[in-house]
Amino acid sequence: MTRVLRRFLADRAGRIGLAGLVLVLGMALGAGWLFPGDPLAVTGPAQTPPFQDPAHWLGTDRLGRDVLAQLFHGARVSLLVGAAAAVLAVGIGLLVGTTAGFLDGWADEALMRLTEAVQTVPSFVLALALILVLGPSLGHVVLAIGLGAWPGPARVVRAEVMALSRRDFVDAYRCMGMGWARIAFAKLLPNALSPVLVLATVITAAAILLVAAPSSLVVGDPNRVSWGSMIADGRAVLRSAWWLSAIPGVAIVVAVLSVSLLGEALTAALDPRRRRR
Amino acid sequence: MKSLLVRRLVQAVPVLLIVVCLAFLLLRLAPGDAVDALVVEMGGGDPGLIAQLRADYGLDQPWPVQLGLYLAHVARLDLGWSIGFSRPVLGLVLERAGNTALLMAAALALALSAGTLLGVAAAQSQLRGRGWLDTLLTGFGLLLYAMPGFWIGLMLIVAFAVKLRWLPLAGIATVPSFDTAWAYAADVARHLALPTVALSLMYVAVYLRLMRAGMLEVAGSDFVRTARAKGLPPGRITWRHVARNALLPMVTVFGVHFGMLLGGSVVIESVFAIPGLGRLAYEAVTKRDLNLLLGIVLASAVMVILANLAVDLLYARLDPRLRGAR
Numbered sequence: 001m002t003r004v005l006r007r008f009l010a011d012r013a014g015r016i017g018l019a020g021l022v023l024v025l026g027m028a029l030g031a032g033w034l035f036p037g038d039p040l041a042v043t044g045p046a047q048t049p050p051f052q053d054p055a056h057w058l059g060t061d062r063l064g065r066d067v068l069a070q071l072f073h074g075a076r077v078s079l080l081v082g083a084a085a086a087v088l089a090v091g092i093g094l095l096v097g098t099t100a101g102f103l104d105g106w107a108d109e110a111l112m113r114l115t116e117a118v119q120t121v122p123s124f125v126l127a128l129a130l131i132l133v134l135g136p137s138l139g140h141v142v143l144a145i146g147l148g149a150w151p152g153p154a155r156v157v158r159a160e161v162m163a164l165s166r167r168d169f170v171d172a173y174r175c176m177g178m179g180w181a182r183i184a185f186a187k188l189l190p191n192a193l194s195p196v197l198v199l200a201t202v203i204t205a206a207a208i209l210l211v212a213a214p215s216s217l218v219v220g221d222p223n224r225v226s227w228g229s230m231i232a233d234g235r236a237v238l239r240s241a242w243w244l245s246a247i248p249g250v251a252i253v254v255a256v257l258s259v260s261l262l263g264e265a266l267t268a269a270l271d272p273r274r275r276r277r
Numbered sequence: 278m279k280s281l282l283v284r285r286l287v288q289a290v291p292v293l294l295i296v297v298c299l300a301f302l303l304l305r306l307a308p309g310d311a312v313d314a315l316v317v318e319m320g321g322g323d324p325g326l327i328a329q330l331r332a333d334y335g336l337d338q339p340w341p342v343q344l345g346l347y348l349a350h351v352a353r354l355d356l357g358w359s360i361g362f363s364r365p366v367l368g369l370v371l372e373r374a375g376n377t378a379l380l381m382a383a384a385l386a387l388a389l390s391a392g393t394l395l396g397v398a399a400a401q402s403q404l405r406g407r408g409w410l411d412t413l414l415t416g417f418g419l420l421l422y423a424m425p426g427f428w429i430g431l432m433l434i435v436a437f438a439v440k441l442r443w444l445p446l447a448g449i450a451t452v453p454s455f456d457t458a459w460a461y462a463a464d465v466a467r468h469l470a471l472p473t474v475a476l477s478l479m480y481v482a483v484y485l486r487l488m489r490a491g492m493l494e495v496a497g498s499d500f501v502r503t504a505r506a507k508g509l510p511p512g513r514i515t516w517r518h519v520a521r522n523a524l525l526p527m528v529t530v531f532g533v534h535f536g537m538l539l540g541g542s543v544v545i546e547s548v549f550a551i552p553g554l555g556r557l558a559y560e561a562v563t564k565r566d567l568n569l570l571l572g573i574v575l576a577s578a579v580m581v582i583l584a585n586l587a588v589d590l591l592y593a594r595l596d597p598r599l600r601g602a603r
Contacts, residue, residue, distance in 0.1 A: 129303060213544050
C-alpha cells in the first residue's frame with residue numbers, strides 16, 4: 001500500500017491531479033466560510049467585467065450577483081453530484097457485475113442483456129428523460145446519471161469475477177458450505193476492485209461533465225447554484241458578457257482534469273507492469 | 278460471417294424489447310400524461326371531452342395493455358401519433374434523423390482523422406525518445422477530454438460567430454434559402470462547422486489516446502522487428518505495419534462511442550439550434566409527448582445496435598485472424 005502511494009506521488013500527473021483536486025475541494029469546503037450568506041443575493045451592479053471592481057474579483061452576473069461567490073458555492077453542488085453519481089453507478093455496477101460473473105447461465109444472460117439494453121440508450125437521453133419525469137432536484141440528477149453509467153463498471157467487474165471464480169480458493173469456500181452471495185461479495189469482490197477504482201475516477205469525471213449539461217438545458221434545480229447553471233445563466237448574455245459562461249467552464253475543466261490525472265496516476269501506480277519511464 | 282450476423286441479430290431482439298419496456302415504465306412514472314398536456318395547451322376542456330380524448334389515445338387502459346398495444350404497433354413499424362406535433366412519430370423521427378446523422382458522421386470523421394494523426398505523432402515522438410511532443414499531445418488530449426461539449430460550443434460561438442463573424446451562429450442552413458445544389462451544400466457545411474468541432478473534440482482526445490497506446494504496443498512486436506530487419510523504410514513500417522494494426526482497437530470501441538455521440542449531439546443540437554433527433558428528444562420531453570420520446574429512444578437504440586453490428590462485421594473482415602475461426 002505504501003509502495004503504491006509512493007509510486008503514485010512520484011508521478012508528475014498524480015501530483016498535479018492531487019493539487020487540482022485539493023484546490024477544488026478547498027473551494028467547496030471553504031465556500032460557507034469565505035462567502036457567508038446566499039450566493040444568489042444581488043450585491044452590486046450587473047455585468048461588471050472581472051478584475052475591475054475590488055469588491056467583486058471575478059465581476060458580477062447579469063443580475064448583479066457575485067461570480068466568485070457563485071463559483072465557490074457551485075463547486076459544492078457540482079463535485080457532490082458528480083461524486084454521488086459515480087458512487088451510485090459503481091455500486092450498481094459492482095452488484096450486477098459480481099452477480100452476473102459469479103452465477104453463470106440464465107442469470108448472467110439476463111443481467112448482461114439488461115446491461116446491453118441500458119448501454120444502447122444514449123445515457124444523456126436517459127438522464128434527460130429521468131430528470132423530467134422525476135423533477136429537477138439534486139437527488140434526481142444523481143439518480144439519473146448514476147442509472148445511466150453503471151454498465152461500464154458492471155462489465156469490468158463481471159470479467160474480473162469470472163476469471164477469479166475458477167480459482168481453487170472458491171471451491172474451498174464452497175466446500176465449507178458458504179453461500180454464493182457471501183463468496184462472491186465478501187471473498188471475490190475485494191480481489192476485483194483495483195480496475196474499478198480507476199474506472200471510478202473516469203466515471204466521476206464524466207459525471208461532473210454530465211451534471212453540467214442538463215442544468216444548462218434549463219432542467220436543473222433553479223434554486224441551487226452549480227457550475228452548469230452558471231454557464232446556462234451566462235448563455236443568455238453570451239454576446240455582451242461572454243466571460244460569465246467562460247469562467248465556470250474553466251472551473252469544470254480544472255476539476256475534471258484533476259480527477260482524470262488522478263486516475264491516470266492511479267492506473268500506473270496499481271499496475272506493476274506499467275512503470276513510467 | 279453469415280452465422281455471426283444471424284447470431285447478433287437474434288441477440289439484439291431481447292435487448293430491444295428490454296429498451297422498450299424500460300422506457301415505457303419510466304415514462305409511466307411521469308406525473309400527468311399527454312392528454313393533460315394537450316388540455317393545458319387548449320386552455321382547458323370539459324371532463325367529457327378529456328375522457329373522450331383519453332379513450333381515443335388508449336390512455337384509459339391499464340398500463341400493461343398500453344405496453345402491449347405499443348409493442349404490437351412497433352412490430353408493424355407504426356410508432357404512433359405525436360400529440361405534441363400532431364403528426365405520425367415515424368415521419369418526424371426519419372425527417373430529423375438525417376440532420377443528426379450528418380452531424381455525427383462529420384464529427385466522427387474529424388475525430389477519427391485528427392485522433393489517428395495526433396496519436397501516431399505522439400507515439401512516434403515517444404518511440405524516438407523525443408518525449409516533449411508526446412507529453413504535449415497527451416496533455417492536450419487530457420485537456421480536450423476535460424471540456425464539456427456544450428461549453429466548447431458556446432466558446433466557439435463567442436469566438437467565431439460573435440467576435441470574428443466568420444461562421445453562422447446557429448441553425449443548419451440560411452433561412453430563407455434560395456441556394457441550390459453546391460451553394461446549398463456549402464451553406465450547410467458552414468453551419469455545421471462549429472457544431473462538428475464541438476461534438477468531436479472529446480473523441481479526438483479518446484482516439485488520440487487509443488491510437489498512441491496501440492502504436493506503442495504494436496511497435497514492440499516481432500513482425501515490426503522483422504520489417505525493420507528487412508530494410509523497409511521507417512515511414513512504410515509506421516503506416517503500413519504499425520498504424521494499421523493499431524487501428525483495430527479503435528474499431529471495437531466505436532460501437533460504444535456511437536451511443537455516446539448520439540447523446541452528445543442532443544446537447545450540441547440544442548446549443549446550435551440544429552433541427553435534429555436530439556433537439557426533437559428535448560422538445561418531446563418538454564411537451565410530455567410519450568409516443569414521440571419512446572420513438573426516439575427506440576430509434577436511437579436501433580441505430581446503436583446496427584452500428585455495433587456493423588462494427589462486428591467490419592472487425593471480422595479487418596482482422597484476418599478471425600476469418601478462419603468463423
